[in-house]
Amino acid sequence: MSSQRLSGIHALVTGSSSGLGYAMARALLKEGATVAISSRGGEKLSKVVSQLREEGFDAHELTMDVRSTDSIHAAVAWVNSHWGKLDVLVNNAGIGMRTVNKKFMFEPKPFYEVSPEGFRNLIETNLTGYFLVARAFAPMMVQQGHGRIINISMNHETMRRKGFVPYGPSRAGAESLSYIMAEDLRDSGVSVNILLPGGATRTGMLPDEYADAFDSMPGILSPDIMARPIVYLSSPEAEGVTGERIVATEFDEWIRTRKSLT
Template sequence: MARQIDGRVVLISGAGGGLGSAMARGLAEVGARLALHDLRHPAVAALAGSIGADRTLALSGDIGDEAECRRAVAATCERFGRIDVVINNAGVGIGTIRPDYYRRRIDSFTDVSADDWRRFFRVNVDGAFHLTRAAMPHLRRQGWGRVINVTTTLGTMLRPGYVPYGCSKAALESLSSIWAQELEGSGVTVNVVVPGGPTDTGMVTAENGLDRSALLRPEVMVPPVRWLCSSAADRVNGRRFTGSLWDATGGEEAAAVAAGMPIGWPGVGPNWSTPPSAPA
């Protein structure tokens, strides 16, 4: 049985399709109230209508714009009286630069325009930063909150041909780790959830000619996200969970252990060292 989170208010960016709409539907099934944000208003309006107007708010705008993020948080609080969870899901994929990127890899970062570089970071990093920053005073004040960021696998972050997508997701992974450490003990937690591989969403474009049935389903995100939004995960902070590895047959805690690891892969490289103190 899915864990109920009745009454929690969740703001999801990039909710108009793919992972975002799957998470929205999954959270709605366990009682969440939802602020759905996307650049495409018809998409979030349709999703909100299918879930129920009494439990949803459809928002649209440029998530990379600081003022828009403040507006989205303010509108959420005005509509529902509070905000409990921010899911930073909005993202731009490499297919927007080259639709058949699986077949024709981007061979050099110099093939990426400066405009595309800025666009990816504006959505994938700036949007998460501004939205979380706008929500944080509310989360801190109530002493309970969740920030859930959608990044990607380490391989995608490091793989040639994925500039600037991998780089932008690596930046969000870094932010996630820093935020989690800064917020430790505050009642507000920061965790990462990823599908675990290519997923049947618009990020994997039709031009690549892949067998869609072999791709992960967007719904793999739902079980770990539901759990993180519940009080059962109050002590869970600074973790990344892979949806495709989540198996709750033995219970959610066992699933979290099997599917989880620390954000940012600490221990992969040498530990950082504290710089020497400046002379008095």
């Protein structure tokens, strides 16, 4: 184990059975946090949590569908009964362009060829899901007088890229949501920040037949790029940091700039 900077911290990471979510959850666990590993559930989630616990980490399995208010309310009840508090909420659960166009990386389709069902499903998960989960857990944090909400996003290029409806709009919406949440909570002791990798990342959002070619492309980031900034944002060092958009690949520069201004 390492320095245990997050001992006593209780965190929930949505969509954390794989990809960015898993990398962030593992980083928090390595620093001593107690972490609820959350996804829609099933054998994959159970196996991931079991493996983490075997390694000695304080990981807990929490089934939650971010599209379902009933499922989210059940998760809030679980956190209340098992922990009695929540220090850190990481909104990460999402689905990618593969759900509307399996060949989106190589054969982008215009927005008018995206089905209404595909559009709604992705927005409901990636944007509405962030809102529903934050809405459910924020009152607990406000009552505590402290808490950290960290919403995961992607590069601005993703929001302008050809063939990226509805994924781009979902992330643009999540960023606007984050900034407004930060203002709404500014006087409550609860911070809201945005964190993104800073480039294309191996996350499993590509269909299997294209994943190998994508993963071997130069410049593809490891999900572990999120480890240091997520630990920082969950730690006492980030007290008072809110309404920030932090790019993981530029984290060192962001920290230096912040220190020079304080």
